[in-house]
Amino acid sequence: MDIGTFRKHGHEFVDWIADYLRDIESFPVLSLAKPGDTRGRLPGVPPEAAEPVDRIFADFKDVVLPGITHWQHPGWHAYFPANNSPASILAEMLTAGLGAQCMVWQTSPAAAELEDLTLDWLRQLLGLPPGFVGTIQDTASTATLCALVSARERASDFGVNEEGFGRPLVVYASREAHSSVEKGAKVAGFGRRNVRFIETDENFALVPAALEEAVARDEAAGLQPACVVATLGTTSSTAVDPLRAVGETAARHGLWLHVDAAYAGTAALCPENRWFLDGVELADSFVFNPHKWMLTNFDCSAYFVKDPGTLIRSFEIHPEYLKTGVDPCVKNYRDWGIQLGRRFRALKLWFVIRSYGAEGLRAMVREHQRLARLFKGWVEAEPDFELLAPVPFGLVCFRWNDGRRAEDELDAFNKSLLERINSSGRFYLTHTALRGKFALRMVVGQRTTEERHVRAAWEAVASAARELGRP
Amino acid sequence: MDIGTFRKHGHEFVDWIADYLRDIESFPVLSLAKPGDTRGRLPGVPPEAAEPVDRIFADFKDVVLPGITHWQHPGWHAYFPANNSPASILAEMLTAGLGAQCMVWQTSPAAAELEDLTLDWLRQLLGLPPGFVGTIQDTASTATLCALVSARERASDFGVNEEGFGRPLVVYASREAHSSVEKGAKVAGFGRRNVRFIETDENFALVPAALEEAVARDEAAGLQPACVVATLGTTSSTAVDPLRAVGETAARHGLWLHVDAAYAGTAALCPENRWFLDGVELADSFVFNPHKWMLTNFDCSAYFVKDPGTLIRSFEIHPEYLKTGVDPCVKNYRDWGIQLGRRFRALKLWFVIRSYGAEGLRAMVREHQRLARLFKGWVEAEPDFELLAPVPFGLVCFRWNDGRRAEDELDAFNKSLLERINSSGRFYLTHTALRGKFALRMVVGQRTTEERHVRAAWEAVASAARELGRP
Numbered sequence: 057m058d059i060g061t062f063r064k065h066g067h068e069f070v071d072w073i074a075d076y077l078r079d080i081e082s083f084p085v086l087s088l089a090k091p092g093d094t095r096g097r098l099p100g101v102p103p104e105a106a107e108p109v110d111r112i113f114a115d116f117k118d119v120v121l122p123g124i125t126h127w128q129h130p131g132w133h134a135y136f137p138a139n140n141s142p143a144s145i146l147a148e149m150l151t152a153g154l155g156a157q158c159m160v161w162q163t164s165p166a167a168a169e170l171e172d173l174t175l176d177w178l179r180q181l182l183g184l185p186p187g188f189v190g191t192i193q194d195t196a197s198t199a200t201l202c203a204l205v206s207a208r209e210r211a212s213d214f215g216v217n218e219e220g221f222g223r224p225l226v227v228y229a230s231r232e233a234h235s236s237v238e239k240g241a242k243v244a245g246f247g248r249r250n251v252r253f254i255e256t257d258e259n260f261a262l263v264p265a266a267l268e269e270a271v272a273r274d275e276a277a278g279l280q281p282a283c284v285v286a287t288l289g290t291t292s293s294t295a296v297d298p299l300r301a302v303g304e305t306a307a308r309h310g311l312w313l314h315v316d317a318a319y320a321g322t323a324a325l326c327p328e329n330r331w332f333l334d335g336v337e338l339a340d341s342f343v344f345n346p347h348k349w350m351l352t353n354f355d356c357s358a359y360f361v362k363d364p365g366t367l368i369r370s371f372e373i374h375p376e377y378l379k380t381g382v383d384p385c386v387k388n389y390r391d392w393g394i395q396l397g398r399r400f401r402a403l404k405l406w407f408v409i410r411s412y413g414a415e416g417l418r419a420m421v422r423e424h425q426r427l428a429r430l431f432k433g434w435v436e437a438e439p440d441f442e443l444l445a446p447v448p449f450g451l452v453c454f455r456w457n458d459g460r461r462a463e464d465e466l467d468a469f470n471k472s473l474l475e476r477i478n479s480s481g482r483f484y485l486t487h488t489a490l491r492g493k494f495a496l497r498m499v500v501g502q503r504t505t506e507e508r509h510v511r512a513a514w515e516a517v518a519s520a521a522r523e524l525g526r527p
Numbered sequence: 528m529d530i531g532t533f534r535k536h537g538h539e540f541v542d543w544i545a546d547y548l549r550d551i552e553s554f555p556v557l558s559l560a561k562p563g564d565t566r567g568r569l570p571g572v573p574p575e576a577a578e579p580v581d582r583i584f585a586d587f588k589d590v591v592l593p594g595i596t597h598w599q600h601p602g603w604h605a606y607f608p609a610n611n612s613p614a615s616i617l618a619e620m621l622t623a624g625l626g627a628q629c630m631v632w633q634t635s636p637a638a639a640e641l642e643d644l645t646l647d648w649l650r651q652l653l654g655l656p657p658g659f660v661g662t663i664q665d666t667a668s669t670a671t672l673c674a675l676v677s678a679r680e681r682a683s684d685f686g687v688n689e690e691g692f693g694r695p696l697v698v699y700a701s702r703e704a705h706s707s708v709e710k711g712a713k714v715a716g717f718g719r720r721n722v723r724f725i726e727t728d729e730n731f732a733l734v735p736a737a738l739e740e741a742v743a744r745d746e747a748a749g750l751q752p753a754c755v756v757a758t759l760g761t762t763s764s765t766a767v768d769p770l771r772a773v774g775e776t777a778a779r780h781g782l783w784l785h786v787d788a789a790y791a792g793t794a795a796l797c798p799e800n801r802w803f804l805d806g807v808e809l810a811d812s813f814v815f816n817p818h819k820w821m822l823t824n825f826d827c828s829a830y831f832v833k834d835p836g837t838l839i840r841s842f843e844i845h846p847e848y849l850k851t852g853v854d855p856c857v858k859n860y861r862d863w864g865i866q867l868g869r870r871f872r873a874l875k876l877w878f879v880i881r882s883y884g885a886e887g888l889r890a891m892v893r894e895h896q897r898l899a900r901l902f903k904g905w906v907e908a909e910p911d912f913e914l915l916a917p918v919p920f921g922l923v924c925f926r927w928n929d930g931r932r933a934e935d936e937l938d939a940f941n942k943s944l945l946e947r948i949n950s951s952g953r954f955y956l957t958h959t960a961l962r963g964k965f966a967l968r969m970v971v972g973q974r975t976t977e978e979r980h981v982r983a984a985w986e987a988v989a990s991a992a993r994e995l996g997r998p
Contacts, residue, residue, distance in 0.1 A: 073624035153547060
C-alpha cells in the first residue's frame with residue numbers, strides 16, 4: 057500500500073470512527089451474534105493475493121461489526137468500563153504510526169521519559185506518597201503478578217529466583233479479592249493452597265482481626281507469610297478493605313502489602329474520595345487502571361512501587377545484546393515487569409491528562425458518582441427492589457425482591473430479569489454473587505453516559521421486573 | 528473534545544502519519560537525545576485545566592519526536608525489526624476507535640472469532656501441523672512464560688498450581704536461548720539453578736547429545752526434567768537448534784517441548800525456508816512474533832499449542848462475575864494466558880494478511896533474505912572483515928578484523944566502529960557477543976529497506992573502519 061492509499065483510507069477511517077462515536081447509541085450495546093456467526097462468514101484459508109482495503113473494510117463493517125459488543129456505548133453498565141476518549145484515540149493513532157518498541161530507554165528515550173513523567177503526574181493526581189514510582193503495565197493482572205513475584209523475592213531474600221521454592225510462602229487476600237490474585241499466586245508458584253482467603257464483614261470488606269489471626273496461625277505452623285493484597289473497590293461490589301489496619305498487620309509481620317485499586321483508583325482524583333487511601337503509605341505496591349474509568353484506551357495499567365530496586369532485582373535480565381551505553385543513568389522498563397517488548401503507552405495517558413486537565417477528569421468522576429447515587433436512590437425507594445451493597449463509587453449492586461419468595465426463586469427471577477434487560481440491546485448489565493445471592497451489577501462509568509441513560513436503564517429494569525412478576 | 532474536534536484532529540494526524548512514513552529517512556534513526564532531554568522540557572506537575580489538542584500536538588512534534596528512535600526507518604538494522612505497515616496502522620485506528628476489551632467471547636464475539644480464524648490462517652501460512660491451535664499473546668516473553676507454566680503443570684500433574692512446588696523441576700535451553708527463558712523460569716518459580724544452559728556447536732546451535740546427557744544426569748540425581756526450549760533463530764546470531772533431535776529427547780523423557788521462533792518464524796512463510804521446522808510436530812508449543820518481521824504493529828505474538836486443554840487448565844479462573852451463558856461453547860481467551868483484559872489485536876493481523884496476501888508477505892521475506900546475503904557477500908569479500916555466524920535469515924553477524932590485533936583490541940575497535948556508524952543517524956546496528964567476541968549485528972528486515980539502503984550501510988561500515996584503522 058503506497059502512502060497515498062494509506063492517506064486516503066486513513067481519512068476514511070477517521071470519519072468512520074467519528075461517525076461511530078456519534079452514532080454509537082444506534083448499535084445494540086451487547087452484540088446479538090451467536091457463536092460461530094463471525095467465523096462462519098469468513099474464508100477458512102488465507103488469501104494468496106493481496107486484497108484492496110475497500111474489500112477488507114467492507115467485511116469489517118458487514119461481518120465484524122455485528123459481532124462487536126460496544127464498550128463505548130452510553131448503555132454500558134457491565135463489569136467495569138474500559139473507557140476510551142477522543143484524546144486517547146488520537147494518541148493511539150500516533151503510537152501506531154511511530155511503531156516504536158520501547159523495551160529500553162535507547163530504543164525510544166521520549167517514551168521512557170514520558171512514562172516516568174505521566175506516572176508521576178498520576179501519583180500527584182491521586183495523592184499517592186511522594187516516594188512512589190510508577191510504570192505502565194498492560195493489566196492489573198500482570199501488575200498483581202509482579203507484586204506477588206516481588207513479595208516472593210523479598211520474603212526469600214531473592215532465593216526463589218535463584219534456587220526455586222524452598223519452604224512454602226503464604227499470600228493473603230479477602231474472599232472478595234479479584235481472581236487475578238489466585239491466578240498470579242499460581243503462576244508465581246505459590247500454589248492455591250498457600251493463598252488464604254480472609255473472611256469479609258457485612259460490607260464485603262476484609263476483617264483485619266481475621267487476617268491477623270491467619271498470619272499468626274501460619275507463623276505458628278512454621279509457614280512463611282509473604283504478601284497481603286488489600287482491595288480498594290472489589291470487582292463484585294466495590295468493597296473497600298480497611299487499608300490502614302491491613303497495612304499494620306503487614307508491617308507487624310513483614311508482609312509485602314499490595315493494593316489492588318484497579319477500578320476505584322480513579323476515584324482518588326477527587327480529594328473527597330481519598331478516605332479509602334488512608335494508610336496507603338504502608339503499601340509496597342499499588343495498581344490502578346487508567347484504562348478502566350480514566351478515559352485511556354485499553355491497555356494501560358498504572359503500577360506504583362515504593363522501592364523500584366526490589367522490582368528491578370526481581371525481573372532484571374542482562375544479555376549482552378540488550379546492553380546500551382546509558383544503562384546506568386536511565387530507566388530501562390524491560391526490567392520493571394514480565395515483558396521485554398513494550399508499546400508506547402505513555403503517549404495516550406499524556407494526551408488524556410492534558411486534554412481533560414485534572415479538573416475535567418474530576419468532573420467526570422463526580423458526575424458518574426452522582427448518577428450512581430441517583431440510581432441507588434431509585435432502588436431504595438422501590439419496595440420490590442433491594443440494595444445488596446454500599447455504593448461508594450459508581451457501582452450499584454441490587455436485586456428484585458418482593459419479600460415473598462425463597463432464595464432460589466429470587467435467583468432465578470433476577471437472572472431472567474438480567475437477560476430481559478440485556479436482550480433489549482440498549483443496556484448491558486452483568487451479575488455477581490453476594491453472599492450466595494444473584495446480584496445485578498449496574499456500573500455508571502462510561503464517558504458518554506448521561507442522566508437520561510441512567511434513568512432509562514432504571515425504567516427498563518423496573519418495567520422488566522413488573523412484566524416478569526406478573527402472575 | 529466534541530466529535531467535530533476529534534474529526535478535525537484525526538484528519539490532521541492521518542496526514543502527519545502519512546508524511547512521517549514518507550519522510551522518515553530525514554530523521555536520525557537512533558534518537559540523538561540525552562538522558563533527561565525529554566522530561567526536562569515538560570512540566571513536572573499535571574495541568575489543572577484542559578489544554579487544546581493543538582498545544583499537545585505541538586509538544587509532541589517539538590519535544591517528544593526528537594526523543595524517538597525510529598523503528599520504521601529504512602536504516603533500522605538493530606535488534607530485530609518491529610515492523611508496522613500502512614494496513615496495520617489502519618487496523619490499529621479501528622481497534623482504538625472501537626475500544627473493545629476482549630477478555631471473554633461475549634465482550635466481543637467477533638474479536639474472539641477473528642483471533643481464532645487469523646491464528647489458523649497463520650498456522651496454514653507457516654505450514655504448522657493441523658492440530659495446532661493459536662492465540663495472541665503480547666510478547667514472546669509472555670508466551671514462553673505460558674509454556675513454562677504449562678510444562679510445570681503437566682510435569683507436576685497440575686500440582687504446583689494447587690500445592691506449590693514440591694520437588695525441583697528442570698528446564699533446558701541452549702546457551703544462546705533468549706533471556707526470556709531464564710526470566711520466565713524465575714517468574715514461574717523454577718529457580719535459575721534449575722535451568723540448564725546446554726552447550727552449542729560451532730554454529731551456535733544446541734548440541735543434542737549434550738541435552739540428552741544433561742537430562743539423564745538430572746534424572747539420575749532424582750530431579751524432574753520438565754521442559755526444553757528449542758530456539759529457531761537465536762537473538763544473537765539466528766542460530767537454529769536441531770528441532771527434531773531436541774524433540775526426540777523431549778519425547779523420550781516426557782519433557783514439554785517449547786519452540787521459540789520469535790523472529791525466524793516469519794521466514795517459514797516461504798516453503799524453501801521450512802527446513803528449520805523439521806520436527807515441529809513434536810512440539811507442545813510454538814511462538815513467533817508477527818510484530819517483528821511480519822508487518823503487524825507491536826504487540827502481536829502468535830502462540831500455538833498442541834493441546835489447548837493443558838493451557839486452559841493451567842490458567843483458567845472462574846469467578847462468578849465473569850461467567851456467561853455461552854461459556855461451554857466458545858473460546859474465552861482470558862483463560863489462555865496471564866492477562867484477563869485483552870485488546871482486539873486480531874484485527875491488525877487480519878488486515879495485514881489480507882492486504883499483503885500470502886504472496887506479498889513471502890515476497891518481502893525473500894527480498895530481505897536476498898539483501899542480507901548480499902551484505903554477507905560484501906563482508907566475505909573484504910579481507911579486513913570477518914563473518915562470525917551463518918546467515919540463514921536476515922541477520923549478518925560480523926566484525927572488522929585485520930588479523931594483526933589481539934582480541935581485546937579487536938573488541939575495542941569494533942565497539943568504536945559501531946558507535947561511529949550509529950552516530951551518523953543514518954543507520955542503527957546493534958551488537959552481541961559471540962564466543963566472547965564483540966560482534967556487530969546487521970539485520971535486514973525493515974519493511975522500507977531497499978538494496979540502496981543496505982549498500983549505503985555497507986559503505987558506511989567499510990569507510991568508518993578505514994578511518995578508524997588509519998594510524
